[in-house]
Amino acid sequence: MLSLLRRYPSFTHGVHLPDAKDDTCQEAIRQFPFAPVLVVPLSQHAGKPSVPTVREGEEVSRGQCIAAADGFVSVPQHAPVTGTVRRIGLAPSIAGAMTPAIYLEPYPGSSQEVAEGEPCNIDQSTPDDIVAAIQAAGIVGLGGAAFPTHVKLRPPDGKVMEVLMINGVECEPYLTTDHRVMLEQTDDVHTGIRYLLKATGATRAIIGIEANKLDAVDALRAAIPADLPVSVEPVAVKYPQGAEKMLITALLDREVPSSGLPLDVGVVVVNVATTAEIGRLLPHGRGIQERVVTISGPAVGRKGNYRIPIGTPLRFALEQVDLSPDVSRVFLGGPMMGQALSSLDIPITKGTSGFVAFTSAETRASPSEQPCIRCAYCVDACPIHLNPSQLGLLAMNAEYDRMADEFNLMDCFECGSCAYVCPSHIPLVQRFRVAKAIVRKRRAA
Amino acid sequence: MTETTQPARPPVWPMYRSLVGIGVLCAVLIVLVFDGTRPIIARNRAEALERAVFTVLPDATRRVTFALVDERRFEPVTNGSGSLLHAGFDADDRLVGVAVEAGGMGYADTISLLYGYSPAAETIVGMQVLTSKETPGLGDKIQTDEDFLANFAALDVKLDETGTTLRHRIETVKQGTKSEPWQIDGITGATISSEAIGDILAASSAYWVPLIRRRLEDLETGGIDAAP
Amino acid sequence: MPLPDLPPTTPTDEFVKGLWRENPVFVQVLGMCPVLAVSNSAVNALAMGLATTFVMLMSNLLVSSLRNFIPKQVRIASYILIIATFVTIVDYVIAAISLELYNALGAFISLIVVNCLILGRAEAFASKHGIGMAALDALGMGIGFTVALLCLGGVREILGSGSLFGVALFPEAFQPWVVMILPGGGFFTLAGWLLLINYLKERREAASVMLQETPE
Amino acid sequence: MNGESLWSIFVNAALVNNFVLAYFLGICPFLGVSAKLETAVRMGGAVMFVMLVSSVCAYGINLVLLAIGAPFLKLISFIVVIASTVQLVEMFIKKTSPTLFRALGIFLPLITTNCAILGLALFQTNKGYDFGQAIVYALGAGAGFALALILMAGVREKLELASMPNAVQGTAVALLVAGILSLAFMGFAGLGA
Amino acid sequence: MLVLTAVGALGGLTLLLATGLVLANRRLYVEEDERFDVVEDMLPLSNCGACGYPGCRAFAEALVTGESQPGKCTVSTDLAREAIAGYLGVDVGAEERQVVRLACAGGSNVARNHAHYSGHQSCQSAALVAGGGKGCFWGCLGLGDCERVCEFDAINMSRDSLPVVDEELCTACGDCIEICPKDLFSLHPVSHRLWVPCSNKEAGDELLADCEVACTACERCVMDAPPGLITMRDNLPVVNYEGPHATTKPIERCPTGAIIWIEPDGRVVKGDAAVRVLRHAPLPDAPT
């Protein structure tokens, strides 16, 4: 019995979730139409916003760079559509704020040919060339954090990248983006790995995939080019297996030090969709101007995976898939870590891996919070081995500094496992987010 | 602010003067009170002891306190320390028994008690608990329970042939199961306390009874000599 | 050190404060050991209270009259000497009055020496005030202490033995609550009194807030 | 004169007749210094130390007083000698080891004039312990005090995060916990026999 | 005889004790300024930190050493401040008293929500979920974290779920500034009476759909004010308090009352042109 459960490598703790992926994992990726107006935010990534290089009224062609990177930790933006710059102004963001964006109006008659750029030839490029090309392509982590990928590939002096780890775990329920990409863009993935290996100097690559996607494992294994040091490893189905720390632990039995980076254990983790995008774009010198998005959930009529131009307003996207009039909650990302959206007017950005919409039928009145009964479910769930119960009590008493100093609050990566299992329905993660925000505020002060 | 500018070197004479002065004053006060109360307290103590001795030796009317000297011989004392015995005499100056203090661990804390031994009957003829911290209403039945106290009206402590050991060691049995004269009928609900009494008596009698029997004449004669 | 805005006090004030506002047991929570240890019956509580009051009164008087004679460096040592003297005296006097009472109170008579309350009064009050005030303070505190002890002793004796001052209150069949005479009962009873007092205070504060708010 | 075995003296002093929970000695520091675990641990150490010192002092004084025939000075000499010895020790520690002073020393003045310390001195004399027994008695009493203090501090730290009714907070809850601990310690009854 | 023994014994004991104390006092006398204790006793002992020191004791030491002035303690009464100053023989050094001001007026009666937040009822939590769902991203979420954090009861939520600061009770301790996830509080000397209770960085009349009292960045206040007093930054008027600023001129033509005058008694004066909202029912949520 134990050996059955232990068949695939994993980490300790974590939770088992209903995965709800069947609705979309069989659906091939479909191309999306253009919305009447596309809104390209200048800040779709961690780091400095990019700077517009176009003026209002200017005509742009699809794939053209319309905003340049502002420094190293920043990426350029590319026009998702051939059309006119309607205006450059504020647009609502996922966080609820208004941030600067470029509004584009597509030409109805255009062929929407993607402009070809300067290809990055892998054999003639130095690692630095590849890093520059990745930045020029505007590539950020497509796994959700939207961290500029090229920054990760540049190790500080003295650090060696030994293993390139490709994250194809996709442990969030409902989402199947990475699954489809792995099935349909197998070669892009391997090409991307080739670029990344060269850029980082890593000696081998491991693709980690949850064991509920064995078809992707087979597909990727079958397509491994002979000269590429890649292995494809299935890992146990458990949340949050996809977090880079957990994946590294599962596959290499190494622990990323507290407040450290994967780099500290010689690893760089890149999401599989990011890798595929590198493999797809770099040979053509193109920039990222669309991405694969899962749209799923009980409130969605035509669930599936769609290749959607960046900047497509969510409202338009949802209209295309028959959103139920009874929709009550829409999340960006999966239901475990995804953000609830307050407005459907936000544009789809590079970090968007999926949308899940619930109707009011699933939105039963959230059960009222009760005191912690110290059942230790959360302790047994936390993949970081924190004590969420104690942290929750401290948070309730506003003892934020103690949380950080004595109970490793800052190591919490907000996976939500604790809140998921808590029988007292304590909003643990939410308290930790608040606490972390205040601790950061205090430490900055 | 006078204190803030205090010299680093405190005055010496006032310190001696006040401390020693107060010390002497206190000494005088204490001694006065001590001297005043001493006879009263001593009388109180003696009365209490007397009452206890006469309780455990019902026939006694007069008490003489003896001490064991050199582990061999009993000598009358007025206020000694060490192992003390109180011999009780009746109106005719005949020795009616010996009251012995004994102690040991009870349920809550040490129990100290006094018991009367009658050399003539070779039995214990009375027992009184002097101090105990046993639970009120429970363990303190060893002081209040009539049935329990009745055990000590005649508790067999006969010596065997050798004259150095008791024929039967005193023991406490479950309430209502006493069948032998050397047994104590225990108290249900205060088993521990009542067993403690039995153990204290057993240990003490095993030590004292042979001694007393051997040196009975010390007590009998000494008593008359020491009579005021 | 005279504080500039110390409110002026009256003799009545000094006397009354110990009874309620600064009650040593219920408010300051000082001198807890004898309070808990000898409050298992009302008689013991009363005797202890009176003994403590006496020691406090006498030591306050002596400290106050000697206050200009004792240098700061030997203050505490002198106070301890004085207090220990009066405690020794009380010890002998009680033994002379009644051996039974003396045995019941046990070591706690001697332990009055280290009752935090008495040293505290000598240090905080008697050493700074005249004889009259010091006496009133000691009396007030002492009576407050005694009353508090009686409150505890009363409850514990009534429940624990079914009597008050040794007089049986209930029919023969009454089942005593042994726990009340045990240490645990002491803690619980004191906690209960504190709870009651806190609760009443809270109620009064709530009521006064209501009064302030209603005119609006 | 007192024939109790050392083991039984220790167990009785530490558990069965715990100074705080059964004898009500040292309640003020018990309530005062048990809110934080760290201070409780250090205080516990300090108490054990002072108990040892005062046990030795009391043993010596008692011999002297018996020799000069002045038993009525017992109380006053105990308290004065113990208090001043501890104060000297405190000053000595302060001078020689600032670390130790910060860990334990600051509690010493708090403990010197405290029921538990004087109680220990009085009880050991009343029970007529010899020197070895007295030392073990002091160790047991100190260990029991420290144990009670530490248990109390743990519970109180836990309760600090609880949402108690206002009226309970502070001393009242400390007393409740002490009462419960005292009930629990009754389980040790009879162990020292 | 007994008396002699006793006097001898106790006399000897006290002699010894006195000698010990004398020696100890000589060897180990530590000069610590007694005024620390006295001044600490005179402080309110609320350890609020408004004086900039970690607790009242530290502040007392700073006062004694002349590092700080009694006036820095905002909690104390004037009487007590003067008493400390008198005791130490220094100047009160009173700074002008500071209070917190709230840069938002969008109560539930004038500002709309776009989405319904249903989680843990705290502004800080809500702010982390899509900004809290308020139409105006910058505006007050009205869940009262500031009211709860204020130890001095200086903040009360109005019936429109907007915090109201009682300037008398506010000690400028800064707790509300730290807690507010929208950074709406800031410290100001009480004499700053011209105030912009809005933080919306957008411009234009469309804003009014989300908040009827928003600053639309029409710049009338800039025009009406003496030159240099008000400038626009991020579509909001910024008052230059360095120069003279005691004028109600700028508020007169503000169409929404997004710039106001605060009377010494705390009463808010809006310009005649400002909309008067008499409604007290919350506005219904509305998506835009």
Add this chain to the structure above:
Amino acid sequence: MPEPGKTLDIDTSPHLKSGASVDIIMRNVVVALLPISVFAIYLFGLAALVTLIAATLSCVLTEHLLCRANDKPSTVGDWSVVVTGVIYGLTLPPGLPVWMVIVGGVTGVGLGKFLFGGLGYNAFNPALIGRAFLQAAFPVAMTSWYAPLAADRFVTLPSSTLTLPFATPVYDVLTGPTPLAALKFDGDVTATGDLLLGLTSGSTGETGAVLILAGGLYLIARNMMNWRIPAAILLTVFVLSWIFHRIDPGSYPDPVFMLFAGGLMLGAVFMATDMVASPMTGLGCALYGLLIGALVVVIRLWGGMPEGVMYAILLANAFSPHIDNLIRPRVYGTQRRESP
């Protein structure tokens, strides 16, 4: 698309919840306790029934009324107080005067739970506080045991049950000692067969060891109980008493007797496992169980009382904050930390 004018709901992630909830857990505990309760009623008849009902009702009503008196919503809906009440009832001697049962229930829930802040904040097991209070207050009544399977147990109540409030109970039927008391005070060893079948006198719910284990296994299977605690307790008791029995079979009872006599099973399975008052980590729970087991053996073998499970658990409750302090899981990515 959403109907016009409809707004979205927003809430924090995670947006999924496992089905667990406090009331479900507590209801399951009640279910696990049912077989024992039924067996107790079979053994002791009406006396057990009345005790259980009075215990449960007094606990539930106390909580309800206290919440009401303090203007809080009543918390009886989370069922935790029902668990407390039933367990409390199971620990009492059948035939305990009803008024005493009520006193203990009010104390347990009022003092042991409510004053500490209610569910989740009680540092000690409330049911045991009620029982410990009664044991200290009425030691005689709490150690008077009826023999099981009395012929008329389903038709008459023992005279003690309905004693007038505040009066001393009178026992008309002969009471018999529990196996542990029989051993400690009389040196009688109870037959192992009777022990295993539970046909002995004792607290209402402590005798049916097999049913207790079954209830525990049910909860463990449903992940509602930490199996380490009972396992550690029972193992410790078994090993320690086996060692002593080997050393001196004359004075120390055999390990099977130690496991099945007295309240050990009930305590180990249902009371030591009260999550509120026990440690949170696996290792912590093992240590906690070890402590309880060791205390039980020490008190039983050398203490003044025949039984020590209640005291052992209460003492271990007081230790559990320290266990949690000392034994913390090593946080991912940190060095093994020194205990503070």
